[in-house]
Amino acid sequence: MNLFALKEQLREAGILISFTGSFSHSIIEELGTAVKKYLESAETHKSAIMDVFSVYIEAAQNVRNYAERRGQSDADASIVVIAKRDSHYRIYAGNVVEAADTEALGRRLDAVAAMDKSALKAAYKDQLRRERGPDESGAGLGLIEIARRATRPLEYSFTPLADGRAYFSLCVEI
Amino acid sequence: MSIDKLHLAATASTPTVDFDPDTGVLQLAGESYPENAFDFFRPLLAWVAAYLEHGTTPVVAELALSYLNTSSIKSVMDLLDLLEAAHRAGRTVTVRWSYPEDNDRALEMVEEFKEEVTLPFFIVPVAL
Numbered sequence: 001m002n003l004f005a006l007k008e009q010l011r012e013a014g015i016l017i018s019f020t021g022s023f024s025h026s027i028i029e030e031l032g033t034a035v036k037k038y039l040e041s042a043e044t045h046k047s048a049i050m051d052v053f054s055v056y057i058e059a060a061q062n063v064r065n066y067a068e069r070r071g072q073s074d075a076d077a078s079i080v081v082i083a084k085r086d087s088h089y090r091i092y093a094g095n096v097v098e099a100a101d102t103e104a105l106g107r108r109l110d111a112v113a114a115m116d117k118s119a120l121k122a123a124y125k126d127q128l129r130r131e132r133g134p135d136e137s138g139a140g141l142g143l144i145e146i147a148r149r150a151t152r153p154l155e156y157s158f159t160p161l162a163d164g165r166a167y168f169s170l171c172v173e174i
Numbered sequence: 175m176s177i178d179k180l181h182l183a184a185t186a187s188t189p190t191v192d193f194d195p196d197t198g199v200l201q202l203a204g205e206s207y208p209e210n211a212f213d214f215f216r217p218l219l220a221w222v223a224a225y226l227e228h229g230t231t232p233v234v235a236e237l238a239l240s241y242l243n244t245s246s247i248k249s250v251m252d253l254l255d256l257l258e259a260a261h262r263a264g265r266t267v268t269v270r271w272s273y274p275e276d277n278d279r280a281l282e283m284v285e286e287f288k289e290e291v292t293l294p295f296f297i298v299p300v301a302l
Contacts, residue, residue, distance in 0.1 A: 025187075025208075025209035029186050029187050029207075032186075032187075032207070033186060046276050046277050046278065046279070047278050047279055050241065050277065050279035050280070051279065053241070054241070054243075054279070057207050057243050058243060058244060061207070061209075061243065061245075064209075121286075124286075125286075125289075125290075128247070128248065128251055128290070129251075132212075132248070141244035141245075141247065141248065142244050144244075145244045
């Protein structure tokens, strides 16, 4: 493997940080600290730093919580990427989603993507006041929070896998 | 029945906690995005609920939380709900939430919390 060529590819794609593997909390925390330090040195807009960090944390914790909830043994197929193109940041997150979950996830994302800022705020407040279900590890607020920070509607795709599951990719532009 | 002070040192993903039953000052400072926010906040909420049940010491929640992940947001809402209930029951309760003055996102988050309660809630910008 030519590491120089790989490094040049990453640079040309504007990739600041890329991690693939199984997400542990300590990895999420370490990468988060690195992301924030880098942004604080390179970015003058505090809001942009906060938005990138927040979307990164919510996306990475969603992936981790999902893998745990579903007892996935191949959670090392997860990826998170932070890139910068022109003056926009993009946070990507990818993971394997069980066949039974793709439809509901797609519906939730479509619903969130269709909301404008005030509808997102209303949905956020609504979710803030909702009782937490017994098997929910998060607050059900993650996707709404991600969409609130995004400057464009969320983009996502499902790539079918041979075993009937799908590879979920999310792209958030800030 | 007396209640002990609660002190927890900050970690990279959890805030400093300083709850003092004698002064009624409840401090939380830092960022919160632990692996399981509900597990982190559960003993804090239990402490506050027990503290509010007895006594008349005025309570001041001094919060300096500049970033919360969404599950921490939900837990902080639970904390504010406890304080709000005590306020409505006649206890003197105040929230003072400070944020770095250059951090608009932190301010927006605090304002949205403030919209959820009626107790005295002061938002304090801190100069850098």
